[in-house]
Amino acid sequence: LFAIMVGFAVENIDASISTIEDVEKNIGLPVFGTVPYIQGKKAYGFLGLRRSKEREQRSRLISIYDPKACELESIKTLRTHIVQVMRKENKKVMLFSSALQQEGKSSIAANMAVLLANLGMKTLLLDANMRRPTVYKFYGVSREPGLSDILVGKIPWQEAVRNAADLITGELDVDKLLHLQGLDNLRIITCGTRTPNPAELLHHYGMDRLLADLRVAYDAVIIDCPPVLPVTDTLALANKVDGVVVIYRVGKTKRDMLRRTKVQLQSVGAEICGVILNDIKKEEQLGAAAYQYKYHYDEMPAEKSGIINQSLSKLSSIFI
Numbered sequence: 001l002f003a004i005m006v007g008f009a010v011e012n013i014d015a016s017i018s019t020i021e022d023v024e025k026n027i028g029l030p031v032f033g034t035v036p037y038i039q040g041k042k043a044y045g046f047l048g049l050r051r052s053k054e055r056e057q058r059s060r061l062i063s064i065y066d067p068k069a070c071e072l073e074s075i076k077t078l079r080t081h082i083v084q085v086m087r088k089e090n091k092k093v094m095l096f097s098s099a100l101q102q103e104g105k106s107s108i109a110a111n112m113a114v115l116l117a118n119l120g121m122k123t124l125l126l127d128a129n130m131r132r133p134t135v136y137k138f139y140g141v142s143r144e145p146g147l148s149d150i151l152v153g154k155i156p157w158q159e160a161v162r163n164a165a166d167l168i169t170g171e172l173d174v175d176k177l178l179h180l181q182g183l184d185n186l187r188i189i190t191c192g193t194r195t196p197n198p199a200e201l202l203h204h205y206g207m208d209r210l211l212a213d214l215r216v217a218y219d220a221v222i223i224d225c226p227p228v229l230p231v232t233d234t235l236a237l238a239n240k241v242d243g244v245v246v247i248y249r250v251g252k253t254k255r256d257m258l259r260r261t262k263v264q265l266q267s268v269g270a271e272i273c274g275v276i277l278n279d280i281k282k283e284e285q286l287g288a289a290a291y292q293y294k295y296h297y298d299e300m301p302a303e304k305s306g307i308i309n310q311s312l313s314k315l316s317s318i319f320i
Contacts, residue, residue, distance in 0.1 A: 023248070023275050027259055032081045032245070032274040035074045035108060060107040061138050063114035064180060072115075075108065078276060079115045082245070085273055086220065091242035093211055093221040094273070095128075097234045099261040100227050103249035104278040106134045109224040117186035121219040124161070124187045128237060129226045130198035133191035141166055146192025150210060151201040157210055162188040187218070202236040211240055228261045238270035246272060249279045 020031045062069045085091060096109040106129070113125035127135035128147060136143040141162050150157045164183045168174055177183055195201060214221050223241060225234040238244055244265055248258055258275075265272055 020277065023258075023277070026255055027262060027275070029246070029262060029272055030274045032276050033074060033078045034277040034280045035078070035104070036071050036280050058138060058140070061110055061114070063111040063118075064177065067180075072111070075111050076115060078108075079112060079119075081274070082112070083116070083119070083121075085243065089243075091273075092215050092219065093223065093241040093243075095223045095225055095234070095238060095241045095244045095270075096247060097225040097238075097244060098227050098247040098249070099229050099253050099257045101132070101230065103227070103247050103252060105227075105247040106138070106224050108247055108276060108278065109222050110135060110138045113188075113220075113222045114180070114182075114186060116220045116222070117182040118180075120182060120185060122185050122187075122217070123220045123222065124189065124214060124218045126189045126214070126221060126223045127191045128202065128223050128233070130191045130195055130201070131226055131231065131233070135188065135224055136190040139167060139188055141188065141190060143190045144193050146190035148192035148195045148198070148201060150189075150192065151204055151206045152195075153206070157189070157213060160189050160192070162190070199232045199236050202233055207237065208240060228264055229257060235264060235268050235270075238265050239268045242271070243273040244270050246275045247278050248275055250277050251279070 020034070023029060023031050059065060062072050063075070066072070082094065086094070096105045096112075098105045110125065113123050116123040125135060126147065127133050129135075130148055133143060136146075139162070145155050145160045147160070149155050150160055164177075164186065167183070167186075167188075168177050201207070211221075223237070225237060228234045246258070246261060246265075262272060
């Protein structure tokens with residue numbers, strides 16, 4: 001009897017969702033996959049930022065700063081599912097959101113845009129979070145001009161697009177960017193000038209025209225949006241895109257809020273493609289040993305790796 005009482009108490013106290021089966025059973029949405037906890041406090045020397053919060057945010061862009069990280073492999077798995085959905089169902093514009101704030105949607109969207117560009121897809125990352133934007137901080141570019149300036153008619157959208165040259169001359173590490181595959185395929189539109197009415201701007205017919213132009217110009221458009229429950233910005237945009245991906249931080253949001261997010265999105269006609277479980281502890285998901293895999297090339301002595309590089313260069317010159 002005591003064991004039953006304890007189990008009942010634990011079940012009612014912990015109202016969050018921790019497994020894929022819980023999401024698919026209780027919420028009724030497919031799960032694209034999981035993302036392990038990304039350590040964001042790593043002090044990268046090239047950042048030059050005094051504020052620890054900005055340094056932590058920037059370091060979460062592991063697709064650029066740490067492309068061989070084990071955590072990035074999980075996001076690459078998510079990329080595979082998203083690319084399959086986009087190609088199979090002819091989708092281009094994907095919106096990333098969450099139930100509440102600080103669930104990791106911006107970092108996943110920023111890394112996803114880089115990984116899609118690595119595949120050779122012409123990718124645009126659009127920051128539609130005009131309340132608490134973070135995309136411009138991730139990539140070290142200015143927030144103005146951007147989406148809000150486009151929607152009020154100050155500039156055409158082509159003038160707000162950041163390309164590879166803007167990233168190289170920004171605050172990111174140049175050496176990291178020069179070795180990044182597919183950098184020329186990546187474009188960014190930041191949030192733009194501060195505005196008192198972001199929801200009204202996203203409702204505006206100018207947003208429909210912008211999305212129509214972006215569908216023609218790019219192979220993939222990733223949109224970072226505010227959370228669904230606190231504000232109405234995402235609901236204003238959700239029925240204009242091709243699909244919505246919901247980010248859920250494990251152990252933070254109650255299942256009722258995630259279920260309410262689903263109802264809110266479906267009430268405006270949005271198509272929810274799937275859920276991503278974020279902040280999974282490594283040892284809880286696959287076991288600590290599963291994340292000890294390393295590239296054999298990384299463990300080679302410097303002399304041996306140098307010989308291999310020379311041999312590869314000779315072979316490439318012969319084929320050329």
